[in-house]
Amino acid sequence: MFKFKILFNKKNIIVCISLFIIISIPFIRSFFTSDLYLPKPKGHVRIDLPKHEYQEFKRNYPYSFEYSKHAIIKNVKSDDKDKYYINIEYPDFNATIYITHKFFNGNKKLLKSLWLEANKIISQHEMKATEIKESIIINDNKVKFVFVEIYGEHIASQCQFYTTDNKKNFLMGVLYFNSIPDQNYLQPMIDFIKKDMKHFIKTFKWKSFKNYI
Numbered sequence: 324m325f326k327f328k329i330l331f332n333k334k335n336i337i338v339c340i341s342l343f344i345i346i347s348i349p350f351i352r353s354f355f356t357s358d359l360y361l362p363k364p365k366g367h368v369r370i371d372l373p374k375h376e377y378q379e380f381k382r383n384y385p386y387s388f389e390y391s392k393h394a395i396i397k398n399v400k401s402d403d404k405d406k407y408y409i410n411i412e413y414p415d416f417n418a419t420i421y422i423t424h425k426f427f428n429g430n431k432k433l434l435k436s437l438w439l440e441a442n443k444i445i446s447q448h449e450m451k452a453t454e455i456k457e458s459i460i461i462n463d464n465k466v467k468f469v470f471v472e473i474y475g476e477h478i479a480s481q482c483q484f485y486t487t488d489n490k491k492n493f494l495m496g497v498l499y500f501n502s503i504p505d506q507n508y509l510q511p512m513i514d515f516i517k518k519d520m521k522h523f524i525k526t527f528k529w530k531s532f533k534n535y536i
Contacts, residue, residue, distance in 0.1 A: 389526040416512045418500045425493045437493045441485045464528040
């Protein structure tokens, strides 16, 4: 009973509390003054864009144009008789401009359906788009293009164009990235390819169609 009284008398309790506080102060100070780890927001890898350089498309097609030296052209097999489809691929950007060519051979009804199909592709983006901007571009070869820019988050295709010679040929180009649409990440590449598409339009011309089916 005597030891119990010595251990828990009032004086010893005060001494123990004091010692506890003195020992705890460094740990408390360390806790409140140390830098807390906060996870950084997820960012994107910086993209170094190359210079714009162009080369001529020289194949035996009913049209010609200039395209980027940073892109490659691949032929596309078509189920119909028109064999002049191509893909302009950007390997470094994981993007492709899909070029569709159609012969309508003076058939105005068919030409109208091609125009409607082109507009249908554009209208598919209306729900997500914040703005769709259409402009008319006539190049030095007197070829008239409809150039379409589509703005907004999670847009599948940000840029398109189409044209016709009103005699035999109809052509459309659509840009797609082969990845999940992320406007902030893709924007530098979109702007880069959009400039290439405008150069495509600027240098585009129809060839004499008597040599083609």
